[in-house]
Amino acid sequence: MSDLKTDLPQVHMYDTTLRDGMQGIEVNFSLEDKLAIAHALDDAGIDFIEGGFPMSNEKEAAFFERVKNEHFRHAQIVAFGSTRGPGHAARDDAHMRALVEAETPYVIVVGKTWKAHVEKVLRCSHEENLEMIQDSLSFLRSEGRRVFFDCEHFFDGFRDDPDYARKVVQTAYDAGAESVVLCDTNGGTLPSDVIEAYHAMPEGIPLGGHFHNDCGTAVANSLVAIEAGATQIQGTINGWGERCGNANLCAIMPNVILKMKRTCTAAPYLSHLTPLSRFVAEKANIIPDKRQPYVGIAAFSHKAGQHADVIAKEGRLMEHIDGAMVGNERQVLLSELAGRSTIVDKLKPYGMFDKKSPEVGKLLEELKLREKNGYEFEAAEASFDILMRKTVGEYRQLVELKNYHLETYKTADTESKTVGRMFLNSEAKEIMGAAVGVGPVETLDAALRDALRAHHPWLSKIHLVDYRVRVLNPERETAAKVRVFISSSDHNHTWDTVGVHENIVEASWEALVDSLEYYYNTFVTERP
Numbered sequence: 001m002s003d004l005k006t007d008l009p010q011v012h013m014y015d016t017t018l019r020d021g022m023q024g025i026e027v028n029f030s031l032e033d034k035l036a037i038a039h040a041l042d043d044a045g046i047d048f049i050e051g052g053f054p055m056s057n058e059k060e061a062a063f064f065e066r067v068k069n070e071h072f073r074h075a076q077i078v079a080f081g082s083t084r085g086p087g088h089a090a091r092d093d094a095h096m097r098a099l100v101e102a103e104t105p106y107v108i109v110v111g112k113t114w115k116a117h118v119e120k121v122l123r124c125s126h127e128e129n130l131e132m133i134q135d136s137l138s139f140l141r142s143e144g145r146r147v148f149f150d151c152e153h154f155f156d157g158f159r160d161d162p163d164y165a166r167k168v169v170q171t172a173y174d175a176g177a178e179s180v181v182l183c184d185t186n187g188g189t190l191p192s193d194v195i196e197a198y199h200a201m202p203e204g205i206p207l208g209g210h211f212h213n214d215c216g217t218a219v220a221n222s223l224v225a226i227e228a229g230a231t232q233i234q235g236t237i238n239g240w241g242e243r244c245g246n247a248n249l250c251a252i253m254p255n256v257i258l259k260m261k262r263t264c265t266a267a268p269y270l271s272h273l274t275p276l277s278r279f280v281a282e283k284a285n286i287i288p289d290k291r292q293p294y295v296g297i298a299a300f301s302h303k304a305g306q307h308a309d310v311i312a313k314e315g316r317l318m319e320h321i322d323g324a325m326v327g328n329e330r331q332v333l334l335s336e337l338a339g340r341s342t343i344v345d346k347l348k349p350y351g352m353f354d355k356k357s358p359e360v361g362k363l364l365e366e367l368k369l370r371e372k373n374g375y376e377f378e379a380a381e382a383s384f385d386i387l388m389r390k391t392v393g394e395y396r397q398l399v400e401l402k403n404y405h406l407e408t409y410k411t412a413d414t415e416s417k418t419v420g421r422m423f424l425n426s427e428a429k430e431i432m433g434a435a436v437g438v439g440p441v442e443t444l445d446a447a448l449r450d451a452l453r454a455h456h457p458w459l460s461k462i463h464l465v466d467y468r469v470r471v472l473n474p475e476r477e478t479a480a481k482v483r484v485f486i487s488s489s490d491h492n493h494t495w496d497t498v499g500v501h502e503n504i505v506e507a508s509w510e511a512l513v514d515s516l517e518y519y520y521n522t523f524v525t526e527r528p
């Protein structure tokens with residue numbers, strides 16, 4: 001990156017996934033998750049990690065206790081809390097003391113900036129609010145902490161009374177705040193107003209920005225704030241946070257580093273971004289947004305056949321950056337729109353084929369037929385791999401079913417259970433397996449493993465990480481088909497398979513067998 005703007009100040013990335021992010025719908029992390037995420041953020045070159053509010057509950061307090069003994073390469077841990085309350089000294093405030101006891105190098109204090117909140121929430125004078133900010137920051141400084149200040153509801157306050165908002169900023173700076181952060185707490189501000197506000201701030205004060213996405217402009221607001229002088233930007237991984245979320249660091253970081261060419265601790269680690277986004281999603285047990293800029297699975301995916309032709313030859317004509325820069329990868333999606341060139345591309349591991357090869361025509365036909373019947377291979381590349389192997393003669397069968405039998409029973413005073421058994425041929429041996437489980441799919445999986453286990457010790461490494469069912473034509477009610485997707489993992493690789501049938505058990509069976517056969521064909525080399 002030769003054209004780096006080294007004459008402009010470095011932009012510091014401040015992550016609040018573990019505090020503001022956890023205010024978001026469906027977002028919850030255990031203590032162990034929080035520690036693991038903190039390390040992943042550190043690996044990605046994040047400068048500051050807000051760990052939470054030490055007074056809010058035991059889990060938060062335990063995080064600060066544990067994190068003291070952890071080593072981070074780049075990141076500084078920050079404790080978050082509000083200014084002291086009115087009518088007493090910071091020194092005598094329980095929240096202030098909890099912030100000191102968190103023993104973090106940095107503390108961020110949030111305080112009122114909007115007069116209406118001072119009047120209606122704090123119920124004290126505008127002047128006392130300024131004293132509270134001054135006293136709180138000075139106290140923390142006297143305890144040896146480095147401090148930042150979050151101007152809560154800054155943009156509403158600035159609209160209401162710009163002079164008072166400026167006074168708050170000046171007071172925090174004078175009391176020792178190393179960054180005074182203008183917060184769009186309600187998320188209702190547009191980029192043009194953000195620029196105006198930054199330009200109206202007193203000269204020489206290091207400013208930060210904290211934006212919520214209620215107008216869909218949190219990332220845009222963060223970028224214009226940087227252009228208008230902000231040197232610290234707060235956001236969350238995947239943009240999670242209260243209501244519509246916080247500014248998404250997964251979009252801000254590549255924009256700042258690759259497009260704005262600003263210096264940033266995270267620049268050499270940008271390829272960690274996509275794995276980081278997915279890791280955090282996995283910890284929260286939230287399916288990642290496919291269409292997320294930069295890090296989504298669809299961010300560098302291409303569907304149309306003709307388009308795929310150009311991509312194969314000249315990727316940069318169809319993509320704004322190389323996805324590898326952010327740790328993502330190009331996907332040429334399989335679909336009936338896919339042309340022969342996509343298939344040729346997919347077949348590369350199995351030899352040299354061209355658009356006229358009979359194998360290519362046969363696969364294209366098979367793909368169209370299956371898609372008509374409800375299959376979708378875009379999210380089930382491992383099932384497509386099995387199809388390719390069958391077509392080019394590189395397939396080795398693991399499971400040849402003779403029969404399976406499942407029975408679910410329930411009595412008035414017991415939970416329902418499913419028992420199952422199956423007979424198979426595998427590698428010229430007749431084998432059988434049996435299992436008891438809660439539901440039919442779990443039992444089927446367990447019985448299949450039971451049958452194969454003795455001959456295939458590698459099976460113990462493989463586990464199911466996701467199982468999704470979609471009803472395809474619900475207007476036909478009971479005759480509806482279901483499509484089952486299964487994600488499997490051996491800790492190093494993850495692969496997806498698909499099955500379609502009117503019977504959910506049979507659709508699951510198909511996806512399960514594909515999953516094991518994919519692994520067997522791809523990774524199991526030693527064969528009896």
Ligand SMILES: [Zn+2]
Nearest residue numbers: 020185210212
């Ligand atoms: Zn916030």
